[in-house]
Amino acid sequence: MYNRVLLKLSGEALGGEGNKGFSEENMQYLVDEIKKISSKGIKLGLVVGAGNIIRGKDLKNFKIQIADQVGMLGTVINSIYIKNYLESSGLKSVVISNIVQLPSVIPIKYDDIEQYFENGYIVIFAGGTSNPLFTTDTAAALRAVEMEADVIIKATKVDGVYNKDPKEFKEAKKYDIITYEQAISQKIKVMDTEAFSICEKNNLQVIIINFFHTGNLLKAVQGEQVGTKVIP
Ligand code: UDP
Numbered sequence: 001m002y003n004r005v006l007l008k009l010s011g012e013a014l015g016g017e018g019n020k021g022f023s024e025e026n027m028q029y030l031v032d033e034i035k036k037i038s039s040k041g042i043k044l045g046l047v048v049g050a051g052n053i054i055r056g057k058d059l060k061n062f063k064i065q066i067a068d069q070v071g072m073l074g075t076v077i078n079s080i081y082i083k084n085y086l087e088s089s090g091l092k093s094v095v096i097s098n099i100v101q102l103p104s105v106i107p108i109k110y111d112d113i114e115q116y117f118e119n120g121y122i123v124i125f126a127g128g129t130s131n132p133l134f135t136t137d138t139a140a141a142l143r144a145v146e147m148e149a150d151v152i153i154k155a156t157k158v159d160g161v162y163n164k165d166p167k168e169f170k171e172a173k174k175y176d177i178i179t180y181e182q183a184i185s186q187k188i189k190v191m192d193t194e195a196f197s198i199c200e201k202n203n204l205q206v207i208i209i210n211f212f213h214t215g216n217l218l219k220a221v222q223g224e225q226v227g228t229k230v231i232p
Helices: 024-038 064-088 110-118 136-146 180-185 193-201 216-221
Strands: 004-009 043-048 093-096 122-125 151-156 177-179 205-210 228-231
Touching (some): 004 024, 024 043, 024 064, 024 216, 043 136, 093 110, 136 193, 151 216, 177 180, 180 193
Parallel strands (some): 004 043, 004 151
16 A cells, blocks of 8 residues: 555546546546545645646647646646545645646645645645646656655556557557666656656656556555556
């Protein structure tokens, strides 16, 4: 059982695969899955992407450093959205970020974060890394180190990491566990390079799961075999 967990959700978890906006069904599913783990008393941090709203690279006519600011704001929208759903289901949560000043968003202060965890809050880290040119994978890695998480659980729509693209190759083999060295030497892309390097440097375990299989998140938190675990 992991006690301190950073859960990285892509924007698609809120909107449904390839969709923009929010799906009531997906939001309810998300809350139900989180409820299963929060009842175990773990300290849970969340980082959410913005693919369901906008990614910087979608804005073709923008300079990327400008477009990414739009993307980062998308993560704030998603974070507030998740907070509302969690609270409607009786789960205490707080959105923290340094990129906006809003009545529902609190600035990042390490001492406060620990207090929120102690008091049973789910802490939603919004606004990515606070810098353009990064992704929320990197934000997840950074926040995981900051909150001293035991593991990052990356919620995806695939069952884990394969040696080949399973959509293209029938014989593709899923890894239950791989080391950082193996992933690098076999050029397996677990997350973006910056995120990967932060995880490796800080000895962080990452578990890639198919979030859309009911109960997978709980299994991962309980240390059961699910998805692919990347270890130092
Ligand atoms: N973003 C950014 N800096 C960060 C994190 C995110 O500029 O530290 C922007 C970037 O434009 C990115 C968007 O926010 O495309 C949404 O994040 P991401 O692409 O990681 O979302 P996901 O694919 O996980 O839904």
